Structures are given as structure tokens and as C-alpha cells.
Amino acid sequence: MDLTAIQNPQFLKNMSNEQLVQLSKDIRQFLIEKLSKTGGHIGPNLGVVELTIALHKMFDSPKDKLIWDVGHQSYVHKILTGRACQFDTLRQYKGLCGFPKRSESEHDVWETGHSSTSLSAAMGMAIARDLKGTDEYIVPIIGDGALTGGMALEALNHIGHEKKDIIVILNDNEMSIAPNVGALHNILGRLRTAGKYRWVKDELEMLLKKIPAVGGKLAATAERLKDSIKYLLVSGVFFEELGFTYFGPVDGHNFDDLFENLQYAKKTKGPVLVHVITKKGKGYHPAENDKVGTWHGTGPYKIETGDFIQTKQAGPSWSKLVSETVRKLAREDERIVAITPAMPVGSKLEGFASEFPDRMYDVGIAEQHAATMAAGLATQGMKPFLAIYSTFLQRAYDQIVHDICRQNLNVFLGIDRAGLVGADGETHQGVFDIAFLRHIPNIVLMMPKDENEGQHMVYTALKYDDGPIALRFPRGNGLGVPLDDELKQIPIGTWEVLREGKDVAILTFGTTIPMALEAADQLAKEHISVKVVNARFIKPMDEAMLHELLQANMPILTIEEAVLQGGFGSAVLEFAHDHGYYGAVIERMGIPDRFIEHGSVNQLLQEIGLTTANVVERISTLIPRKQKRA
Numbered sequence: 001m002d003l004t005a006i007q008n009p010q011f012l013k014n015m016s017n018e019q020l021v022q023l024s025k026d027i028r029q030f031l032i033e034k035l036s037k038t039g040g041h042i043g044p045n046l047g048v049v050e051l052t053i054a055l056h057k058m059f060d061s062p063k064d065k066l067i068w069d070v071g072h073q074s075y076v077h078k079i080l081t082g083r084a085c086q087f088d089t090l091r092q093y094k095g096l097c098g099f100p101k102r103s104e105s106e107h108d109v110w111e112t113g114h115s116s117t118s119l120s121a122a123m124g125m126a127i128a129r130d131l132k133g134t135d136e137y138i139v140p141i142i143g144d145g146a147l148t149g150g151m152a153l154e155a156l157n158h159i160g161h162e163k164k165d166i167i168v169i170l171n172d173n174e175m176s177i178a179p180n181v182g183a184l185h186n187i188l189g190r191l192r193t194a195g196k197y198r199w200v201k202d203e204l205e206m207l208l209k210k211i212p213a214v215g216g217k218l219a220a221t222a223e224r225l226k227d228s229i230k231y232l233l234v235s236g237v238f239f240e241e242l243g244f245t246y247f248g249p250v251d252g253h254n255f256d257d258l259f260e261n262l263q264y265a266k267k268t269k270g271p272v273l274v275h276v277i278t279k280k281g282k283g284y285h286p287a288e289n290d291k292v293g294t295w296h297g298t299g300p301y302k303i304e305t306g307d308f309i310q311t312k313q314a315g316p317s318w319s320k321l322v323s324e325t326v327r328k329l330a331r332e333d334e335r336i337v338a339i340t341p342a343m344p345v346g347s348k349l350e351g352f353a354s355e356f357p358d359r360m361y362d363v364g365i366a367e368q369h370a371a372t373m374a375a376g377l378a379t380q381g382m383k384p385f386l387a388i389y390s391t392f393l394q395r396a397y398d399q400i401v402h403d404i405c406r407q408n409l410n411v412f413l414g415i416d417r418a419g420l421v422g423a424d425g426e427t428h429q430g431v432f433d434i435a436f437l438r439h440i441p442n443i444v445l446m447m448p449k450d451e452n453e454g455q456h457m458v459y460t461a462l463k464y465d466d467g468p469i470a471l472r473f474p475r476g477n478g479l480g481v482p483l484d485d486e487l488k489q490i491p492i493g494t495w496e497v498l499r500e501g502k503d504v505a506i507l508t509f510g511t512t513i514p515m516a517l518e519a520a521d522q523l524a525k526e527h528i529s530v531k532v533v534n535a536r537f538i539k540p541m542d543e544a545m546l547h548e549l550l551q552a553n554m555p556i557l558t559i560e561e562a563v564l565q566g567g568f569g570s571a572v573l574e575f576a577h578d579h580g581y582y583g584a585v586i587e588r589m590g591i592p593d594r595f596i597e598h599g600s601v602n603q604l605l606q607e608i609g610l611t612t613a614n615v616v617e618r619i620s621t622l623i624p625r626k627q628k629r630a
Contacts, residue, residue: 001026003084009056009107012080017255020057024049027076028283032303034087039299039423040098043287044073044143047173047252047280051141052076054258055169058266059137062106067122069142069152071099071112072297073171081107091423093599099427113427114395115365116149118142119168123155126164137266141169145342148364159271160243167265168244168273171252173280239273248275253282293345315478319387320348321451322414322473325458325487326385327352330359335383336462339363341370347387347416367392371399371411378409383462389417390430390472400468401440408442408467414458418447418472419511419561420591420605425598430475431591435566437470438539444469444492445538447510451478453536459487472538474511474561495542501531504619505549507572508559509535512610516559519615528623538568546575555585555622559615561605564590587622589615 001023015023027049035042053076055066061081068074078084078096083105089095100108110121118140126138146152147170159166239246245268251257258276265272280296281287286306287295300309315321323338330336330352337359338352344362353360363370367388374384388396393415404411418430437445444464448454454473461469498513499520506516513534520530531554533545549556558569569588576584589610596604605611 003027003030003079006080006084007082009061009080012053012057015057020050020053020255024053025283027053027079030079030084030087031075032284034090035298036301036303038088038090038092039297039301040075040090041072041297042284043281043290043293043295043297044173045075046282046284046287047278048073048141048171049076049282050253050255050258051169051171051276051278052080054255054262055139055141056080058259058262059139062109064137064139065109065122065125066107067110067118067125067138067140068100068112069118069140069146070115073141073143074100074108077107078105081105091425091598093603095598097425097598098423099425111427113424114392115146116142116152118146119152119155119159122166122168123159123162123164126159126166130164138164138166139169140166141171144170144172144174145365148342148366150366150368156239156242156244163243163270165269166271167262168271170248170273170275171278172249172275173278239275244271244273246273246275248273248277250274250276252276252278292350313477314480315451317348317477318451318454318473318475319346319416321454321478322416322458322471323348323352323387325455326414326462327355329459329462329487330356333383333462334359335381336385337361337377337382338385338387339370339374340387341365341367341392343387343389343392343416346389347414349387367396368399371396372403374411375399375403375407375409378404378411379407383410383412385412385414385462387414387416389428390415390419390433391417391421391428393433394436397436400437400443404468405440405442410465411468412461412464413468413470415470415472417475419474420596420601421475422601422604423598426595429596430472431562431596433470433472434538434560434562434568435570438568438571439566442467443539445472446470446490446536447472447538448536449496449498449510449513449534450481452481452483453490454478455483456488456490457536460489460492463489464492472510479514490536493537493540493542495536495545496534497531497545498534499530499532501529502554503529504555504557504623505531505533506557506559506615506619507533507535507568509538509568511561512559515610515612515615518612519619522612522616523619526620528619530619535568539571541571541575543575546572547579550576550579550581550584553584555587557587557589557615557619557622559610560588560590561610562590563593564588565593585622587618589618 003026028046031045083096086096091098097104099113100111102108102111119142122138122140129136142152247261247264250261261274265274279288281290298308301307326338338349339361340347340349341363342365344350344353370386374386377384415433418433421428421430437443446457448457457471461471508516516532520532523530558572560568567590569590573586576586592608
């Protein structure tokens with residue numbers, strides 16, 4: 001079938017199961033071929049082909065609301081809703097988004113990128129439906145990994161209490177990104193092997209009805225026997241006790257099984273949960289056999305072998321540099337414990353876990369719990385290292401404020417993917433952490449200029465005993481600089497002059513330092529002398545150096561790959577104001593006040609005006625001509 005000719009899902013209504021099986025094969029082949037060029041979330045999407053087809057056949061999108069949790073498994077949904085012709089642009093600049101996007105299609109009724117939001121959104125939509133008196137089905141699709149998120153459990157509790165008509169599809173593939181952990185995962189495991197308890201219960205009920213009525217005692221006994229079957233067959237009856245009617249487990253790759261259960265679900269009043277078992281990566285051998293999450297999301301790859309196509313990198317992965325330095329220090333300090341919220345692979349903690357299994361904790365998709373658990377460890381004299389992406393740290397904001405910083409506890413936050421991340425787009429850009437961290441009392445926030453300084457900052461963080469400390473580092477690889485053999489502490493709050501200058505000062509850190517140095521080189525040819533400062537401590541700042549610059553009336557340009565509102569540049573402005581430097585010339589460059597969509601990092605920097613050329617232009621206008629040195 002020519003998938004690019006699809007305009008909407010209505011064509012599915014008249015297709016036979018045999019035709020749907022062929023369509024499934026066509027979609028899998030299409031995804032394998034297209035994603036081998038663009039990269040993307042191949043594992044999750046190969047696993048939900050039949051499920052997505054069944055949902056669109058049984059429901060009428062966009063009237064009926066299909067709500068994709070996380071959203072990285074929505075590629076099949078995009079194909080069936082008329083976007084196959086755009087897949088060459090998937091996750092590319094100005095191209096098709098890798099997650100649901102309301103502006104992209106009327107069938108994308110909820111935007112996601114972070115997990116565990118679909119059930120709360122569904123509850124909101126169900127309440128709106130009932131208040132308006134309409135009759136659409138509300139169908140959130142949530143994975144077993146996302147179900148471990150506290151927000152999902154809060155929503156399950158509320159939905160069960162309110163008895164709203166919502167059909168929850170639990171897509172159970174036994175993995176989120178990495179293999180799932182926790183007691184809830186074990187409950188689902190028992191459900192998978194329990195068989196279809198509902199059908200057994202129904203058969204028992206029919207049998208009991210055939211028993212002649214011989215008094216109330218037998219009838220009451222029969223009813224108790226019928227009700228106890230679920231306790232016999234389904235350990236814990238977790239969802240039924242929350243108020244849901246449970247169907248399953250259902251074979252998520254069998255159309256007969258899917259249609260039968262979805263039909264029952266549509267006829268059932270109140271909240272329903274359909275437990276669907278799928279195989280992540282189904283149909284592509286390397287992805288099917290992935291046990292650690294490598295094929296959850298990838299770059300381009302060779303279809304025949306499954307080998308990833310990688311560009312040559314100068315330096316080590318930032319994630320690996322940080323995690324391996326923590327691992328090295330853990331050999332000398334038994335207090336060091338590593339924690340990750342479901343990202344052991346992305347945070348490159350496999351080596352730490354292998355060497356120190358008793359000191360490595362993957363808590364699942366539970367960022368709030370991870371942060372407070374780290375705080376609890378710190379109260380007992382341990383040295384917790386919380387490895388967490390910048391975008392996911394947002395989910396633990398209150399715990400950072402209330403449990404870590406307020407108590408001034410020695411927690412080391414390793415903030416991965418800080419700055420622009422590229423193809424994953426606006427839900428994943430790590431550009432807000434400076435603004436939401438630097439105003440919190442007690443915290444130290446730093447970012448290295450290269451991987452050598454990075455390893456020294458890890459050492460500094462784990463030797464620091466005066467409260468919480470956070471290290472930002474970008475996605476991708478380092479610059480390839482030599483690494484010192486001996487680790488050393490960097491004095492907290494000290495900056496480093498990388499290049500002397502007399503006309504203007506650039507204060508920056510991390511990924512924008514090369515940009516500043518290149519701009520200084522170009523401006524030197526115009527006889528403008530630029531001082532470049534590695535402002536590696538965002539908080540506390542180097543107040544002695546700031547006083548020196550401001551007393552010399554040197555114009556200052558701050559540059560940050562983070563939002564301007566409340567960012568590092570704002571901190572410099574606040575310092576100037578608070579110390580009476582009212583005439584100071586301070587300009588800021590950074591991320592503007594809008595969400596930045598997907599594309600390569602270089603394309604995005606060009607779009608927002610954060611390049612060497614922009615720095616040169618800004619400084620050329622910052623310094624009056626008469627002040628330029630001859």
C-alpha cells in the first residue's frame with residue numbers, strides 16, 4: 001500500500017483483518033527504511049503498529065480523543081492521519097515533529113514529550129465532555145513505564161473515584177527506555193501470566209446461574225466465590241480495586257484479540273483499563289532483541305546490520321565522562337551512591353551499576369522520588385549523585401527547593417543535556433534549569449568549558465560538603481582536549497580569564513565559549529580588544545572579578561545557551577544594580593522568550609541569533625566607534 005496517499009484513518013473501517021495484517025507489514029517496513037535515514041524512536045513505534053491501527057479502526061479520531069502518553073510512539077498514528085509523505089523530514093529543522101503536535105494535525109489532541117501526563121489530560125477532557133453533553137470516547141494510551149510516574153497514579157486514583165467513562169489503553173512492553181523497575185512492574189508481570197481472568201469469571205458466573213436456588217445461603221456463597229476468582233487469578237487486582245473494569249491481558253499484535261476487547265471496552269460504563277501486551281521493536285531483529293534500551297531512540301543506522309551510523313567525535317561523550325569520573329571516585333569513597341530516574345543508558349551509568357550494584361538505583365520514571373530519595377541519603381552522610389536530564393529535572397522542582405536546598409543537603413545534581421538538544425525539540429531543550437535553579441538559596445551551579453574542566457568539577461562536587469551542588473553539561477561529546485591524570489578541586493565561585501582584553505568583556509561558559517573566542521579573534525582584526533571570561537560558576541558568581549570589570553567601566557556582554565529571563569545575564573544585571581553600578585553597559589545574548597522547536601543545534605542557534613557572527617555584530621554596535629582602538 002502507498003502509505004503517502006493516506007489522508008485520514010477512515011479507510012481502515014472497511015479493511016479485513018488480512019488486509020490489516022499486510023498494512024502492518026507495510027508500515028513496519030516504511031518505518032525501518034525512513035528512520036534508518038533520519039533516526040528516531042524506532043523501538044516504541046514498531047511495537048504499537050497493530051494497536052494503533054486497531055484504535056483508529058474502532059474509534060473515530062479526531063472526534064474520539066486518542067491521547068498518546070510521552071508521544072514518542074505516535075509515528076504510526078501520524079502515518080494513519082495523513083503525514084507519511086512528510087517522514088523524510090522527521091525530527092529535521094522545520095519538518096515533522098517526533099512527538100504529537102497540535103498545530104500539525106487535528107488528530108493530535110494532546111502534546112507530549114514527558115511521560116505520565118495522558119491520564120490527567122484524559123480526565124480533563126472527560127469532564128469537559130460531560131459538562132458539554134457530548135458523547136466522544138476518551139482514550140489515553142499509556143506505557144507500563146509511564147505508569148510508574150506518580151502523576152499517572154494520582155490520575156488513576158481520581159478517575160476511579162469519579163467513575164468517568166474513560167478507556168485507558170495500557171501498552172505493556174515491559175520497558176520504558178531501559179527495562180522497567182519497581183513493584184508496579186512486578187504486578188503487571190503477574191497480570192501478564194495470569195490469563196484472561198474476566199473470561200474465566202464470566203464462565204463461572206454462567207455456571208453458578210445453573211445451580212438450583214436452594215436458599216439465600218448458597219446464593220451468597222456463590223456470589224462470594226464468583227467475586228473471589230479475581231483474587232485467585234489476578235494477584236492484587238490492582239486496577240479493579242482502583243475502580244476500573246479490567247480487560248486483559250490482550251495480545252497487542254492480534255487484531256481479533258484487540259477488536260474483541262476494544263468492543264467490550266466501548267460497551268462498558270465507567271473507567272476501563274485494557275491491558276495490551278506488545279513487543280517493543282517488533283519486526284526488526286536488532287530492535288526486538290534489545291534488552292537495555294539502545295533501540296528506544298537512535299540516530300541513522302544500516303538496515304541490513306543494525307549498525308549505527310556515527311560521525312567521528314573528537315572527545316568522549318559528556319554523559320560517560322561524568323559518570324565514569326563518579327565511578328572512579330566511588331572506588332575511594334563508599335558514601336557515593338548513583339541515582340537515575342529510568343535513564344541508566346542515556347546517563348551512561350551501566351559501568352557504575354556493574355561495579356557497584358548495591359550503590360546504583362534506577363527508580364523508574366519518578367523524578368520527584370529520585371530527588372527526595374537523594375536528600376534522604378544525604379541526611380545520613382552519604383554522597384548521592386543524581387544523574388538527570390535538564391528537561392526531566394523540571395519535574396522535580398519542588399523537591400529540589402523543599403527537600404534538598406531548604407535543608408542544605410549534600411546532593412550532587414548531574415544535569416545532563418543542558419542547553420539545546422536538537423531533534424527531540426521543545427519538550428526536551430534543556431534551557432530552563434539556570435532560571436529555575438539559581439534563585440534557590442544554598443545551591444551551587446556550574447558548567448565546564450571542556451571535558452578536562454568537567455572531570456575536575458565532578459571531583460569538586462563530590463568533595464563539596466556545604467550543601468547542594470549542580471553540574472550542567474551538554475548533550476553529545478567533548479572537544480577532545482587532554483585529560484589531567486590527577487583530579488583537583490576548583491575553588492567555588494571563581495572564574496577564569498581565557499583571553500585578556502581592554503575594550504569589552506564577554507562573560508560566558510560551557511558550549512558558548514568557543515563562539516566567544518572566535519568572535520574575539522575576528523574583532524581583534526578590527527582593533528577591538530575583547531576580554532573573554534570563563535564564567536564557570538553561574539552561582540555563586542566571581543564577585544571580585546565583576547567589581548573589577550564594572551569599576552573599569554568595561555562594557556559587558558553575557559552569552560548563555562539558556563533562557564534570558566532569569567538567567568546568568570540577569571544575575572549580572574542584578575549584581576550591577578545591587579552594587580550601585582547604574583551606568584554600567586551590560587548586554588545579554590541567549591535563548592529568547594519562546595519555545596525552541598526541533599532541528600540541529602547549529603540550525604537552531606542560527607535561527608535565534610546565537611552565533612559567532614551575531615556576537616561580532618553585537619559587540620561592534622556595543623562599543624562606540626570613537627572608543628575603538630586604532
